[in-house]
Amino acid sequence: xxxxxxxxxxxxxxxxxxxxxxxxxxxxxxxxxxxxxxxxxxxxxxxxxxxxxxxxxxxxxxxxxxxxxxxxxxxxxxxxxxxxxxxxxxxxxxxxxxxxxxxxxxxxxxxxxxxxxxxxxxxxxxxxxxxxxxxxxxxxxxxxxxxxxxxxxxxxxxxxxxxxxxxxxxxxxxxxxxxxxxxxxxxxxxxx
Numbered sequence: 267x268x269x270x271x272x273x274x275x276x277x278x279x280x281x282x283x284x285x286x287x288x289x290x291x292x293x294x295x296x297x298x299x300x301x302x303x304x305x306x307x308x309x310x311x312x313x314x315x316x317x318x319x320x321x322x323x324x325x326x327x328x329x330x331x332x333x334x335x336x337x338x339x340x341x342x343x344x345x346x347x348x349x350x351x352x353x354x355x356x357x358x359x360x361x362x363x364x365x366x367x368x369x370x371x372x373x374x375x376x377x378x379x380x381x382x383x384x385x386x387x388x389x390x391x392x393x394x395x396x397x398x399x400x401x402x403x404x405x406x407x408x409x410x411x412x413x414x415x416x417x418x419x420x421x422x423x424x425x426x427x428x429x430x431x432x433x434x435x436x437x438x439x440x441x442x443x444x445x446x447x448x449x450x451x452x453x454x455x456x457x458x
Contacts, residue, residue, distance in 0.1 A: 267428050269444045284387040286394040288440050289431045292349035294424035296326070300389050301352060304422070307385030308356075308378040317362075319371040320378040323355035323408050323416075331408075335419060338403035343396050343419075346436045350394075350421035354382070355404060361413035375417045386422060394421045 267289075271282045305322060313319065325331035327350060335353045336344060347353075356379050358371040383393045396419045404416040431437040 267425070267440070271444060271446070274449055280384055280387055284383060285392075285444060287392050287425050287428075288346045288394055288436050289426045289428050290346070290349040290351075290392070290394075290421065290423040291426040291430075292327075294351050296351040296391065296422060300391065303389060304354070304382045304385050304391075308382040311374070311377040311381040313374040313377065314370045317359075317368070317371075317374065319359040319368060320375040321357040321359065321414070323353075323357060323404075325353045325355075327351055334407040335399075335404070338400045338407065339396065339419070340398040340400060342434075342436060343398050346431060347394065347396065347421040349423065349426070351391075351423040354420045354422060355408070356417045356420065357410060358415050358417050359413060360415050372415075372417060379418055379420065382420065390424075391422055392425045395419075396421060 267287065268283060269285050271277070271285075273282060276282075301324070305324075308320065308322070309318070311320075323331065323335075325335050327348070332348075332353060335355065336348050339347060356375050358375040360368055360371050362368045379395065383395070386393045399416070399419050401416050404410070404419075405414070408416075410416065428437060428440040431440055
């Protein structure tokens with residue numbers, strides 16, 4: 267199923283075609299080469315002062331870390347996302363080396379997630395970002411320290427037909443048209 271973005275001008279196809287499906291093939295696996303490629307793309311994302319504050323928790327389906335992440339998910343994320351081939355949790359280091367706060371870490375870590383998502387699409391994989399998880403459970407399960415914050419859980423896999431989700435809210439969201447706030451409503455000041 268494809269749902270290309272409706273844009274006011276053409277944008278790169280990798281960006282226009284990328285979206286976050288929930289219907290995943292529970293038989294598909296992710297190769298080490300593809301997983302490495304996703305993490306390399308994230309590693310090369312821009313970061314303020316080249317600090318690269320992101321870190322990764324990697325869990326493949328069938329492994330104990332994967333189940334720890336499933337247990338930390340909230341709501342209906344627990345129903346569809348275990349079909350993913352892997353989860354990657356992006357963790358942000360929220361402190362500088364001198365102990366001062368580093369608020370830009372969340373922005374930088376978001377860039378790493380974006381680069382990873384675009385690389386996944388390029389490789390024929392899909393990524394669905396999930397904010398609905400128990401941060402404390404992830405921190406405890408993976409031994410994060412007080413300066414680290416689990417920012418997002420990424421479900422990565424091979425897209426399956428929407429109907430594989432069965433009836434319910436996941437299917438309804440899967441087949442709904444993609445929507446975005448119109449560009450002119452996003453501009454606070456200035457004009458095109």
